[in-house]
Amino acid sequence: MKTLTVLALFFLFIHTTGCAFNRGTVGDELRDEEVSSLKKGATTQKEVVSRLGAPDRIIEANGNTIYQYYRYDIKAGSLLLILLNFSRINIRSDDLYVFLNRDGVVEDIVFGKRTSRLEFQFWPFGE
């Protein structure tokens, strides 16, 4: 068994011409402490903008002004063998919605953070 493992590792080593890691991001990181500093019923529109910057999108719906902040994170891994190449690119987004009422005060905050589960992967098969 041990011999087989060594042979398998040797086989992989001699046929590996290289591997590549790539990372890309779009937008600023939305930090948890910045988001948690926003308080429902207390934080104003001006304070939201001073802490997070101008929103990426502004939506008017159901009597609310909604500020959307988003960020994309991309992790790509490639295993370049002489005979076979495997690549996998994973992309996830973080989306923060700040709901402001008619008085310009925060009414609700929804933060979906998917990038924390983003991984570098080589194997493209399976889930």
Next chain:
Amino acid sequence: MSTGRLLMGWAGLLSIALALEGCSAARISVNDTLRPDDVAFIVPGKTTWAEVVAKLGSPDMLAASDSGAVGTYHFLDLKYSRVNFGWLIKPWSPVSPDLILSGTGIGIDAFEIVWDDRWVVSSSAFTRHAEGNSFKFWPF
């Protein structure tokens, strides 16, 4: 393990490797794939914005509509595979011929939810279906 069996194993591995020479497989995933089971909890007229967000996370797009708001969850699963049979001829050919067969399956999908003016779901549906996104070397 006997030397004979070891050599046979190596020969087998090399044969497979030579047969697969020039192969590549790649995959691009955007966000988590949502399946009908994942959204089965949504009941039009009952499920609220807060309940949806608690289970699915925030939508990556929100837009106003006449009746309320529309949220969209986008996701994608792309699979690309390629095999170059020209590599099999390379050792005996003065040129580098290519005989490439490749296939791409793009499973683009989006799940849309319409909320009414009280932020209660009024309807929801998948806009497309993530079918055909399998690794296929044979394009015909």
